Amino acid sequence: MKVLKFGGTSVGSAQRMKEVANLIVDGQKKIVVLSAMSGTTNTLVEISDYLYKRNPEAANETINKLAEKYDGVVEALYETAESKAEVRAFLQERFDFLRTFTGNLFTLFEEKIVLAQGELLSTNMFTFMLKERKVQVALLPALEFMRVDKNGEPNQEYIRENLGKLLAQHSDTELFITQGFICLNAYGEVDNLKRGGSDYTASLIGAAVKASEIQIWTDIDGMHNNDPRVVDKTSPVSHLHFEEAAELAYFGAKILHPTCILPAKLGNIPVRLLNTMQPDAFGTMISNKTEKGKLKAVAAKENITAIKIQSGRMLLAYGFLRKVFEIFETYQTPIDMIATSEVGVSLTIDNNKHLQEIIDELKKFGTVSVDTDMVIVCVVGDLDSENVGFEAQVLNALNGIPIRMISYGGSNYNISLLVKDADKKRSMQALSDHLFNA
Numbered sequence: 136m137k138v139l140k141f142g143g144t145s146v147g148s149a150q151r152m153k154e155v156a157n158l159i160v161d162g163q164k165k166i167v168v169l170s171a172m173s174g175t176t177n178t179l180v181e182i183s184d185y186l187y188k189r190n191p192e193a194a195n196e197t198i199n200k201l202a203e204k205y206d207g208v209v210e211a212l213y214e215t216a217e218s219k220a221e222v223r224a225f226l227q228e229r230f231d232f233l234r235t236f237t238g239n240l241f242t243l244f245e246e247k248i249v250l251a252q253g254e255l256l257s258t259n260m261f262t263f264m265l266k267e268r269k270v271q272v273a274l275l276p277a278l279e280f281m282r283v284d285k286n287g288e289p290n291q292e293y294i295r296e297n298l299g300k301l302l303a304q305h306s307d308t309e310l311f312i313t314q315g316f317i318c319l320n321a322y323g324e325v326d327n328l329k330r331g332g333s334d335y336t337a338s339l340i341g342a343a344v345k346a347s348e349i350q351i352w353t354d355i356d357g358m359h360n361n362d363p364r365v366v367d368k369t370s371p372v373s374h375l376h377f378e379e380a381a382e383l384a385y386f387g388a389k390i391l392h393p394t395c396i397l398p399a400k401l402g403n404i405p406v407r408l409l410n411t412m413q414p415d416a417f418g419t420m421i422s423n424k425t426e427k428g429k430l431k432a433v434a435a436k437e438n439i440t441a442i443k444i445q446s447g448r449m450l451l452a453y454g455f456l457r458k459v460f461e462i463f464e465t466y467q468t469p470i471d472m473i474a475t476s477e478v479g480v481s482l483t484i485d486n487n488k489h490l491q492e493i494i495d496e497l498k499k500f501g502t503v504s505v506d507t508d509m510v511i512v513c514v515v516g517d518l519d520s521e522n523v524g525f526e527a528q529v530l531n532a533l534n535g536i537p538i539r540m541i542s543y544g545g546s547n548y549n550i551s552l553l554v555k556d557a558d559k560k561r562s563m564q565a566l567s568d569h570l571f572n573a
């Protein structure tokens with residue numbers, strides 16, 4: 136069985152939904168994960184923001200605009216007047232439900248319910264459309280099987296068991312549709328897998344059903360060798376190792392949710408990145424195969440803060456780094472990069488929520504300095520230390536750009552460099568020009 140995920144743009148209009156239907160109806164058993172139509176989750180975030188700020192008028196106005204947009208989709212998506220009426224009644228009920236939030240207390244709990252509506256809308260509308268076309272299909276409610284635990288980690292046992300039960304109820308069905316992104320949390324409340332999390336849904340389902348392949352269908356022909364939003368002349372990478380893809384996703388390649396590679400890697404399930412607008416393009420194949428001797432791609436992660444602790448007295452004495460790390464642990468702040476020397480240690484974080492507390496604690500151990508607005512630029516490929524000269528190519532490409540930190544050797548697949556946000560674009564462009572387009 137294959138698992139196919141279609142992102143927001145791929146289901147972003149009636150026309151796109153029809154194209155997805157043409158792609159998936161081929162008699163082969165599959166689970167199809169859908170995102171919300173593009174723009175919807177952002178609008179739901181905006182509605183929540185108005186509700187938090189006790190501005191029910193603006194929330195209602197935004198809900199009405201969204202409802203109008205969906206009404207236009209209904210007109211274009213369905214053939215018969217009966218179908219249109221049926222879907223309009225469904226939408227009326229969903230939008231009325233959204234309007235109930237404008238009169239009441241609004242907390243994180245309600246916000247999660249509001250954010251879940253996008254995927255509930257898209258999957259129901261899509262399933263209605265397939266049924267109108269007389270396709271045999273079952274809609275699997277994600278809230279009946281997708282669940283995270285107290286730490287926000289997927290409860291894989293629960294997912295496997297409950298998804299298995301649902302699939303068994305439809306043993307004669309070939310085509311299943313379900314919602315990406317949404318889940319229940321440890322307390323049985325509606326929650327989600329963070330923005331962009333539909334990719335994660337697809338890989339968790341793929342792992343649960345031991346799929347033969349996970350396909351992530353989006354609006355571009357695979358993972359490109361640099362961020363096409365930032366850099367000119369990027370091109371698709373045909374093959375990536377799981378580790379390479381995970382590094383790129385973690386360090387900013389938006390095409391993949393950062394955590395979505397792990398379940399596929401653990402289950403050794405190949406992940407294909409494919410383009411809904413160009414279905415014949417090869418895209419990218421992510422698997423456990425390494426291509427030797429190649430630098431593959433560049434990604435960048437913004438909003439990084441670098442913290443330097445200098446202490447002639449204690450540094451590199453045993454136990455010192457532990458004390459430093461414990462401070463970050465106490466404030467639940469993950470560290471991305473580290474560089475050490477005899478007199479100091481520099482590290483980076485991407486979450487400044489507890490920055491002041493962390494600095495206050497670190498000051499007990501040495502002199503602390505902080506640089507905000509930094510960017511980690513990450514080059515991924517076969518960066519085994521035996522490949523003499525690869526890291527030199529990377530550094531040569533960045534000749535003339537100030538580099539604050541370098542991290543190499545943490546894995547065989549990555550070299551990361553910390554630069555100022557102002558140097559992000561020219562660093563990424565220089566890497567493309569020297570490594571891929573020379």
Ligand code: ADP
Nearest residue numbers: 142143144353355357358359361362388389390
């Ligand atoms: P979806 O809505 O299908 O989940 P996303 O917008 O999340 O799609 O991801 C696709 C987008 O990721 C592309 O349109 C592209 O702008 C962006 N992107 C960033 N880095 C890369 C990269 N290295 N390769 C391909 N796409 C990238």
Ligand code: ASP
Nearest residue numbers: 170176316330331332333
């Ligand atoms: N709809 C969600 C979002 O916009 C999840 C996703 O598209 O992956 O973040």
Ligand code: MG
Nearest residue numbers: 142331389390
């Ligand atoms: Mg996405």
